[in-house]
Amino acid sequence: MTKLKEFPAGFFWGGATAANQCEGAWNVDGKGVSISDVMTSGSHKVPRRITLDIDESKYYYPSHESVDFYHRYKEDIALCAEMGFNIFRMSINWTRIFPNGNETEPNEKGLEFYDKVFAELKKYNMEPLVTIYHNENPLQLTHEFNGWADRKCMDYFLRFCEVLFTRYKDTVKYWIPFNEINCLTTKLGNWNHAGILNGKTEFFIAQIDDPNKRFAALHHQFVSSAKAVLMGKKINPDFQFGTMICHITVYPLTCNPDDIILTQEEDLLRNCFSGDVQVKGIYPYYIKRYFERNGISFEITDEDLEVIRKGVVDFYSFSYYMSNCISSDKESAQVSGNVMGGAKNPYLSASEWDWQIDPKGLRYTLNHVFDRYNVPIMVTENGLGARDTFEDGRIHDEYRIDYIRQHIEQMRLAIDDGVNLIGYTPWASIDLVSVSTGEMDKRYGFIYVDKDNEGNGTLDRYRKDSFHWYKKVIGSNGNEL
Numbered sequence: 001m002t003k004l005k006e007f008p009a010g011f012f013w014g015g016a017t018a019a020n021q022c023e024g025a026w027n028v029d030g031k032g033v034s035i036s037d038v039m040t041s042g043s044h045k046v047p048r049r050i051t052l053d054i055d056e057s058k059y060y061y062p063s064h065e066s067v068d069f070y071h072r073y074k075e076d077i078a079l080c081a082e083m084g085f086n087i088f089r090m091s092i093n094w095t096r097i098f099p100n101g102n103e104t105e106p107n108e109k110g111l112e113f114y115d116k117v118f119a120e121l122k123k124y125n126m127e128p129l130v131t132i133y134h135n136e137n138p139l140q141l142t143h144e145f146n147g148w149a150d151r152k153c154m155d156y157f158l159r160f161c162e163v164l165f166t167r168y169k170d171t172v173k174y175w176i177p178f179n180e181i182n183c184l185t186t187k188l189g190n191w192n193h194a195g196i197l198n199g200k201t202e203f204f205i206a207q208i209d210d211p212n213k214r215f216a217a218l219h220h221q222f223v224s225s226a227k228a229v230l231m232g233k234k235i236n237p238d239f240q241f242g243t244m245i246c247h248i249t250v251y252p253l254t255c256n257p258d259d260i261i262l263t264q265e266e267d268l269l270r271n272c273f274s275g276d277v278q279v280k281g282i283y284p285y286y287i288k289r290y291f292e293r294n295g296i297s298f299e300i301t302d303e304d305l306e307v308i309r310k311g312v313v314d315f316y317s318f319s320y321y322m323s324n325c326i327s328s329d330k331e332s333a334q335v336s337g338n339v340m341g342g343a344k345n346p347y348l349s350a351s352e353w354d355w356q357i358d359p360k361g362l363r364y365t366l367n368h369v370f371d372r373y374n375v376p377i378m379v380t381e382n383g384l385g386a387r388d389t390f391e392d393g394r395i396h397d398e399y400r401i402d403y404i405r406q407h408i409e410q411m412r413l414a415i416d417d418g419v420n421l422i423g424y425t426p427w428a429s430i431d432l433v434s435v436s437t438g439e440m441d442k443r444y445g446f447i448y449v450d451k452d453n454e455g456n457g458t459l460d461r462y463r464k465d466s467f468h469w470y471k472k473v474i475g476s477n478g479n480e481l
């Protein structure tokens with residue numbers, strides 16, 4: 001028996017956050033309103049909604065105060081440094097820099113905030129990993145022309161990129177242009193990921209899915225990502241860009257060939273399409289056929305395709321929370337209550353929110369994507385959403401430790417398989433607002449924040465048991481689990 005390969009020296013260990021889910025300070029220092037700022041809180045039974053009028057007395061908007069990273073970033077970064085992070089994933093809130101998205105000059109105060117965050121990271125030798133777009137579309141662009149559904153959005157986004165690349169030329173090396181870009185391949189990702197508002201009711205957006213707009217929006221994000229890569233490499237050839245795919249790994253529920261075919265279709269559409277565009281630089285054959293079969297059409301120019309071909313990313317990153325089963329039998333397909341769809345896998349348990357826990361699926365996925373793309377890989381999100389109990393300043397989150405331990409074990413096996421895995425930034429460094437529920441009690445962090453679903457709490461930070469455990473893992477470069 002040969003010895004299992006170890007995590008390579010210099011492996012990136014850290015955690016992930018997103019501006020709209022942790023910063024708060026939604027209208028401070030010149031910040032404009034983003035689509036996330038007009039989303040009400042929800043629950044896993046009642047979906048979040050986008051309001052048209054911000055009337056604070058009627059609704060609770062979780063992103064407005066959130067966990068106040070904006071004012072507490074020093075304390076939070078110090079805690080991450082204590083765990084031993086050498087990488088810190090975060091996003092830059094577009095509306096801090098361009099409040100309405102369409103200004104010609106950036107808001108200096110917004111940039112100064114990120115200057116300070118980067119200075120703090122540098123103090124602890126933490127590499128910033130920056131998501132440029134994490135559901136933070138300026139609301140103005142949505143009102144003006146339906147957000148990403150319109151080509152005009154690209155120019156405004158690229159101006160935003162230009163400002164960031166120039167300002168942070170020597171500060172940031174790793175960039176992710178779009179978070180979970182592939183969510184637009186399903187109707188769930190419409191509003192949340194692209195600011196497309198279809199149809200209005202009195203106070204709310206009706207959220208009617210329009211696949212033409214949705215896939216046009218996705219296309220505009222692909223072209224913008226490729227243009228950002230080309231622009232960024234001119235500004236600093238050492239910049240490294242990555243895709244970020246919400247990878248919901250799919251298995252056929254049975255060996256019925258009908259299940260196999262459906263599973264393949266689902267995998268290609270949801271998981272592979274966006275990676276193929278961003279890493280291989282091609283619009284794959286199967287998506288052209290999918291568009292034809294479903295009557296989907298929008299403008300794709302020759303120039304777009306040329307840009308996509310040239311502006312490929314350097315690394316592949318993805319979020320991995322679960323796997324799902326696909327079944328051609330309607331009844332089985334309905335069994336799971338999981339918001340992400342799919343049938344229940346009898347071999348797996350699930351989180352309270354019905355996300356099926358599948359550590360071995362991570363090893364399978366790592367091999368699958370490395371074989372397909374052959375570029376360095378980072379797992380930029382993975383974690384367990386759970387209700388934590390706070391007792392005398394302690395949080396005993398053994399369940400989270402188990403979840404992350406098992407996933408790290410599988411990452412190590414994938415490395416042993418030969419996969420070039422370079423980093424791991426689990427969700428989340430710190431408790432923050434959940435994107436699907438808008439609530440606080442679906443917690444992911446290593447650091448507990450005293451705040452509840454209604455927004456009450458001291459905002460004080462506490463180290464969970466998982467904090468101490470993860471510190472040991474990082475200190476041993478993944479050897480002590």
Ligand code: BGP
Pocket residue numbers: 018021179180246319381385427433434435436437442
């Ligand atoms: C991903 C998002 C994150 C994050 C995470 C957990 O889809 O990129 O922003 O929130 O999922 O999801 P949730 O908060 O819905 O549990």
